[in-house]
Amino acid sequence: MGLKDKLHKLKLKYKGKKMAPAFNAIHTFLYLPNETTHSGAHVRGADDLKRTMNTVIMALLPCLIFGMFNAGYQHHLAEGEIEAVANGFFSAGFWSIDNLVVGLWKVLPLVVISYGVGLGVEFLFAVIKGHEVEEGYLVTGMLVPLIVPIDTPLWMLAVAVIFGVVIGKEVFGGTGMNILNPALTIRAFLFFAYPTWMSGDKVWVHGAVERANEIAGGAQLDAISGETVLGSLAQGKEISYSVADMFLGFIPGSVGETSALLILLGGLFLIFTKIGSWRIMASAVLGALAMGLIFNGVVSAEWISEGSKFYSLMSTEFWHHLIIGGFAFGVVFMATDPVTASQTNKGKWIYGFLIGFISILIRVFNPAYPEGVMLAILLMNVFAPTIDHYVVQGNIKKRMKRLKLKTA
Amino acid sequence: MSKDIRIRKGLDIKLVGEAEKVTVNATTSNVYAIKPDDFHGIIPKVIAKQGTEVKAGEPLFHSKSNENMLFPSPVSGEILEIVRGAKRKILAFKILADKEQQYADFGAKDVNAMDGDAIKAHLLASGCWPFIKQRPYDVIANPDATPKAIFISGYTTAPLEADNDYVLTGKENELQVAVTALSKLTKGNVHVSVGKNGNSPLAGLNNISVHRVSGPHPAGNVSVQIAKIDPINKGEVVWTISPQDLLIIGELLLTGKFNAERTIALAGSSVKTPKYYRTKIGAEVASVVYNSGVIDEGNIRVISGNVLTGENVKPDGHLGYYNSSITVIPEGDDYEFFGWNKPVFNKISPSRALTFSWLFPNKKYDLNTNTNGEHRAFVVTGNYESVFPLDIYPLQLLKACAVNDLDAMEQLGMYEVAPEDFALTEFICVSKQPHQQIIREGLDLMLKEIG
Numbered sequence: 001m002g003l004k005d006k007l008h009k010l011k012l013k014y015k016g017k018k019m020a021p022a023f024n025a026i027h028t029f030l031y032l033p034n035e036t037t038h039s040g041a042h043v044r045g046a047d048d049l050k051r052t053m054n055t056v057i058m059a060l061l062p063c064l065i066f067g068m069f070n071a072g073y074q075h076h077l078a079e080g081e082i083e084a085v086a087n088g089f090f091s092a093g094f095w096s097i098d099n100l101v102v103g104l105w106k107v108l109p110l111v112v113i114s115y116g117v118g119l120g121v122e123f124l125f126a127v128i129k130g131h132e133v134e135e136g137y138l139v140t141g142m143l144v145p146l147i148v149p150i151d152t153p154l155w156m157l158a159v160a161v162i163f164g165v166v167i168g169k170e171v172f173g174g175t176g177m178n179i180l181n182p183a184l185t186i187r188a189f190l191f192f193a194y195p196t197w198m199s200g201d202k203v204w205v206h207g208a209v210e211r212a213n214e215i216a217g218g219a220q221l222d223a224i225s226g227e228t229v230l231g232s233l234a235q236g237k238e239i240s241y242s243v244a245d246m247f248l249g250f251i252p253g254s255v256g257e258t259s260a261l262l263i264l265l266g267g268l269f270l271i272f273t274k275i276g277s278w279r280i281m282a283s284a285v286l287g288a289l290a291m292g293l294i295f296n297g298v299v300s301a302e303w304i305s306e307g308s309k310f311y312s313l314m315s316t317e318f319w320h321h322l323i324i325g326g327f328a329f330g331v332v333f334m335a336t337d338p339v340t341a342s343q344t345n346k347g348k349w350i351y352g353f354l355i356g357f358i359s360i361l362i363r364v365f366n367p368a369y370p371e372g373v374m375l376a377i378l379l380m381n382v383f384a385p386t387i388d389h390y391v392v393q394g395n396i397k398k399r400m401k402r403l404k405l406k407t408a
Numbered sequence: 409m410s411k412d413i414r415i416r417k418g419l420d421i422k423l424v425g426e427a428e429k430v431t432v433n434a435t436t437s438n439v440y441a442i443k444p445d446d447f448h449g450i451i452p453k454v455i456a457k458q459g460t461e462v463k464a465g466e467p468l469f470h471s472k473s474n475e476n477m478l479f480p481s482p483v484s485g486e487i488l489e490i491v492r493g494a495k496r497k498i499l500a501f502k503i504l505a506d507k508e509q510q511y512a513d514f515g516a517k518d519v520n521a522m523d524g525d526a527i528k529a530h531l532l533a534s535g536c537w538p539f540i541k542q543r544p545y546d547v548i549a550n551p552d553a554t555p556k557a558i559f560i561s562g563y564t565t566a567p568l569e570a571d572n573d574y575v576l577t578g579k580e581n582e583l584q585v586a587v588t589a590l591s592k593l594t595k596g597n598v599h600v601s602v603g604k605n606g607n608s609p610l611a612g613l614n615n616i617s618v619h620r621v622s623g624p625h626p627a628g629n630v631s632v633q634i635a636k637i638d639p640i641n642k643g644e645v646v647w648t649i650s651p652q653d654l655l656i657i658g659e660l661l662l663t664g665k666f667n668a669e670r671t672i673a674l675a676g677s678s679v680k681t682p683k684y685y686r687t688k689i690g691a692e693v694a695s696v697v698y699n700s701g702v703i704d705e706g707n708i709r710v711i712s713g714n715v716l717t718g719e720n721v722k723p724d725g726h727l728g729y730y731n732s733s734i735t736v737i738p739e740g741d742d743y744e745f746f747g748w749n750k751p752v753f754n755k756i757s758p759s760r761a762l763t764f765s766w767l768f769p770n771k772k773y774d775l776n777t778n779t780n781g782e783h784r785a786f787v788v789t790g791n792y793e794s795v796f797p798l799d800i801y802p803l804q805l806l807k808a809c810a811v812n813d814l815d816a817m818e819q820l821g822m823y824e825v826a827p828e829d830f831a832l833t834e835f836i837c838v839s840k841q842p843h844q845q846i847i848r849e850g851l852d853l854m855l856k857e858i859g
Contacts, residue, residue: 004743004745007743008743028748028782029748030745030746031743031744031745031746031747032743032744032745032746032747032748032778032780032781033743033779033781033782034740034741034742034743034778035778035779035781035782036709036739036740036741036777036778036779037777037778037779038842039842039844039845040716040717040827040830040831040834040842040843040844040845041715041716041717041831041834041835041844042709042711042715042716042718042720042735042737042777043421043423043715043716043737043775043776043777043835044778044779044780044781044834044835044837044840045755045756045757045758045780045835045836045837046752046755046756046757046763046765046780047757047758047759047761047763047780047781047836047838048748048779048780048781048782048784048838048840049781049782049784049787049788049838049839050748050749050781051748051749051761051762051763051781051838052759052761052787052788052838054748054749054761055759055761055762132782132783132784134784134785135784136787173785174785175784175785175787176784176785176786176787176839177785272760273759273760273761273762274758274759274760274761274791275759275761277789277790279790338787338788338789338790339787341789343789343790343803343804344789344801344804345790345793348790388804392801392804392820395799395800395801395820395821396819396820398799399641399819399821400819402639402641403641403642403643406641406644
């Protein structure tokens with residue numbers, strides 16, 4: 001009882017002061033506020049924005065934990081210290097303390113920087129503009145470390161987070177007003193501002209960059225290839241990973257994006273809790289499969305020669321696109337962001353389908369960076385209001401028609 | 409012409425403290441109050457000054473815009489006080505009731521022999537007109553207009569609201585006279601909706617078309633039924649009236665007396681013995697609430713009406729003009745440790761985000777007035793639609809209202825809605841936005857600008 005009363009007194013003390021939003025953010029984190037209804041319905045449902053966002057974070061946690069183990073696993077594997085695991089998802093070689101230690105050492109700083117810098121900016125804006133600290137960044141801050149390469153320098157991440165939160169969100173008025181998904185804005189900033197770091201085959205496995213520098217300095221060592229599956233395909237190389245590896249996630253890639261299995265579970269959890277839109281997820285998968293089938297068709301019709309640089313990505317079996325790269329992660333956790341997605345149920349079908357469709361299109365045809373889901377989602381973020389406009393126009397037309405029938 | 413209406417989208421809010429189907433007479437109130445704010449958009453002009461004696465049915469005030477529209481006293485007595493607020497706005501007429509009630513005599517009428525104009529004039533003169541409301545705008549009907557149809561919802565779905573099937577039983581005569589009178593005011597039909605599985609006395613009346621409705625709340629909202637039966641287009645007007653008000657009109661036509669009697673449900677989890685009470689419009693809520701006894705007296709909210717649309721009247725308040733229930737629930741003025749992320753079993757939620765009301769569809773809940781979160785911008789999409797059966801985009805309409813975009817409001821279907829239709833979206837709103845207030849202000853703006 002003591003803490004509750006003390007905080008209540010502090011809240012009254014801070015009321016109307018400049019620092020009130022900052023204090024309230026911490027207070028409401030500890031306690032559901034004592035606010036009662038003033039107008040309209042006298043009782044309210046149990047859900048608030050914090051609970052909604054918290055549900056998404058719960059869905060993300062398995063990906064984060066897996067990402068930590070995978071970071072260590074890929075590192076040790078590339079260094080030649082361990083053998084590739086072969087016993088499926090519960091291989092002891094994967095879930096080892098050694099792997100976790102590397103993961104904790106590399107991933108936790110990303111999480112800390114993401115939350116620390118991002119929430120810092122949020123608090124600052126809340127205090128300056130005198131509004132409450134909104135919960136949108138709770139999810140963004142968890143997404144960001146999961147969609148960046150493991151060896152992303154922390155200063156780059158910090159710069160990108162500041163850019164993403166300020167330009168991607170706060171200039172529009174904060175959570176609920178933004179046009180682009182803030183997490184993807186951060187990712188896109190990294191990609192366009194530091195392209196030499198963010199693409200290529202060195203940044204995906206911890207240690208690869210360091211090793212390359214040592215070799216360049218004259219050391220007699222084997223280079224580490226930290227190439228992602230998509231990177232290999234884009235260069236027409238054979239991929240050395242089995243479908244099971246790709247589905248379970250034992251592949252290099254951004255921290256949290258590799259395990260299609262855990263993303264699938266997270267997606268099902270979001271659908272079950274009614275927090276994530278199943279329409280967007282389902283239609284995006286359909287869109288990706290459609291594009292994949294088209295490319296497979298192009299290959300089997302022999303419209304493209306084997307020498308073409310697009311050949312190996314195009315000939316990738318259509319459903320493999322769902323489990324490689326960041327597609328699954330993007331569709332489940334980023335395309336479904338309610339603020340930047342289409343807001344109408346019909347619009348969600350169109351929006352999701354186009355995300356899937358365009359993701360695979362960009363993935364195959366982008367020579368610089370063989371991943372399309374980020375750009376596809378950002379593109380559709382921009383078009384979401386247009387889609388909604390036409391869906392709503394349909395409703396308006398129906399009403400006009402009713403009126404005309406009546407007066408005719 | 410009878411058809412079944414089945415509503416799928418919606419949410420029944422099941423609460424503890426449903427009124428037992430026993431009716432007792434309430435303790436007679438000493439003071440009755442009529443609040444002009446109950447008549448939305450009406451500016452009152454005083455007729456009965458402080459200190460004058462009125463009989464039941466004699467006017468207290470008329471509308472500034474239409475001096476034929478009279479607002480009657482529910483009881484006979486002396487005008488004790490005209491309570492004024494800021495800018496001398498009239499907040500309430502308080503009437504000290506006589507021990508022996510006297511009724512103004514408006515004369516018994518034979519409705520079958522009357523035409524529409526005569527009925528209209530009679531309803532206006534006797535103060536019964538304010539019971540008739542119109543769509544669009546959800547305000548008291550303009551007597552100069554002719555509605556395309558009149559809608560009466562006899563189906564009760566709002567939480568803990570008085571069950572019309574129960575309170576109307578045995579009143580077939582009054583109801584019949586009233587609907588016959590109403591049927592002469594419109595060129596179209598008088599549409600009456602009753603519960604599909606109920607046995608409403610309304611179903612057996614003549615001069616009406618009956619519709620049988622089923623489904624969760626808001627199936628009982630008249631807007632939902634209008635949309636299914638004969639939707640409102642731009643330029644059209646329909647009238648609505650609630651069943652208990654038909655009784656008052658019916659009795660007036662049969663006996664010539666304005667008898668403001670209501671059978672109200674006293675309900676809610678803070679009431680010890682919830683049941684039905686026979687009382688009058690404007691009565692002190694204390695006269696019924698304390699008869700049944702309340703739990704934890706210092707921590708209650710007394711609502712005239714139901715929990716979704718009623719008004720917070722405080723324990724010393726009065727029964728509102730249009731309300732047929734009084735609900736008493738606990739205030740939620742307290743903090744809850746980690747309330748935003750721990751599993752929730754004792755609150756209703758449309759989601760399953762560690763909220764478990766979906767596991768117990770028939771459980772009755774004891775909700776308090778806590779908002780369960782803070783006000784935020786609109787973030788989540790797609791959840792309002794699941795409880796909103798009208799063919800309208802609720803989020804888009806709310807946003808149009810919030811930015812005063814009259815064109816968009818008109819196009820998106822503002823003529824078809826009333827604030828009460830947004831009570832459920834407000835209930836489930838993750839961002840805790842005041843939907844009903846947004847819609848009310850939007851309707852007021854439209855009424856002012858478009859008329």
